[in-house]
Amino acid sequence: MRKGKHIDPRPELPLFASSGSHELVAEGVTQTFLDEGGNEVWALDDFSLTVSGPEIVGIIGPSGCGKSTFLRLVVGLDEPLAGSISFDSENIAGPSASRSMVFQNANLFEWLTVEENIAFGLRATRTYDECKYKIPRLVRMMGLDGFERSYPPQISGGMTSRCALARSFVQNPALICFDEPLSALDAFTRAALQDEILAMQAIAHTSMILVTHDIEEAVYLCDRVVVMTPRPGRLQGELVIDLPHPRDRVSPEFVEKRRQLLAMLDGSTSAPPGA
Numbered sequence: 001m002r003k004g005k006h007i008d009p010r011p012e013l014p015l016f017a018s019s020g021s022h023e024l025v026a027e028g029v030t031q032t033f034l035d036e037g038g039n040e041v042w043a044l045d046d047f048s049l050t051v052s053g054p055e056i057v058g059i060i061g062p063s064g065c066g067k068s069t070f071l072r073l074v075v076g077l078d079e080p081l082a083g084s085i086s087f088d089s090e091n092i093a094g095p096s097a098s099r100s101m102v103f104q105n106a107n108l109f110e111w112l113t114v115e116e117n118i119a120f121g122l123r124a125t126r127t128y129d130e131c132k133y134k135i136p137r138l139v140r141m142m143g144l145d146g147f148e149r150s151y152p153p154q155i156s157g158g159m160t161s162r163c164a165l166a167r168s169f170v171q172n173p174a175l176i177c178f179d180e181p182l183s184a185l186d187a188f189t190r191a192a193l194q195d196e197i198l199a200m201q202a203i204a205h206t207s208m209i210l211v212t213h214d215i216e217e218a219v220y221l222c223d224r225v226v227v228m229t230p231r232p233g234r235l236q237g238e239l240v241i242d243l244p245h246p247r248d249r250v251s252p253e254f255v256e257k258r259r260q261l262l263a264m265l266d267g268s269t270s271a272p273p274g275a
């Protein structure tokens, strides 16, 4: 057999092995910070959210209402001041390979190549040797062939996002948190990456939480969208997006969901906090 980077070295081993039956339960989550002047900033207040199974849940809300704060709590980078967050009935006490995050700026390590970035989580958890067969597959799935040995400054914004997406999937997470992952991309690349996310989710059965400011992106990708109030972030409302995939962005049903979300967001920004 001819050897080369396009040959799958371990075709018998699974790339993803999620049962898709996971559950995140956040109840009454409250978080505060101290600003530079030592004043208390009330970021989240009594915020609750449940994400069950392989669904994509969008979170939208005014700037500063605590969306990123919530994602950091879910992936275990911070602890809530009050309330609880559990994943598969276990209290979240820190980061775990079962919950990954894709940041707005991709956060690739500039001193590592594309394939080393994708492999980073495997090395960190000492599972590289048994799981390195995934790297060429993820490279191919994400259209990064030929750029495996490139460094982040040498690749385009779209490739950077693809690399971050591949990295988020490498440890077979049950839940991925996306914090405005596509906001820096042009409309064409963004639309392509939205389809990549849907394709990966269909294969991996991953639960996803997507923070976005883009109403159309929320309607295109999500099974339901929660709308938050201005800071301190609370639940303002929720909209189920029960349109079949692939979604047609100009269909009357799609446009109507977009209108409903916009109306909810308008209500969120015009209502006084706590109303």
Ligand SMILES: Nc1ncnc2c1ncn2[C@@H]1O[C@H](COP(=O)(O)OP(=O)(O)OP(=O)(O)O)[C@@H](O)[C@H]1O
Pocket: 033, 034, 035, 041, 042, 043, 061, 062, 063, 064, 065, 066, 067, 068, 069, 070, 231
């Ligand atoms: N580490 C921190 N120290 C101090 N204040 C913080 C910290 N992290 C967040 N905040 C504050 O908490 C509030 C919520 O921030 P967060 O980033 O979660 O909002 P967001 O909804 O994600 O905003 P955006 O949509 O603009 O990204 C903001 O007022 C922010 O300044």
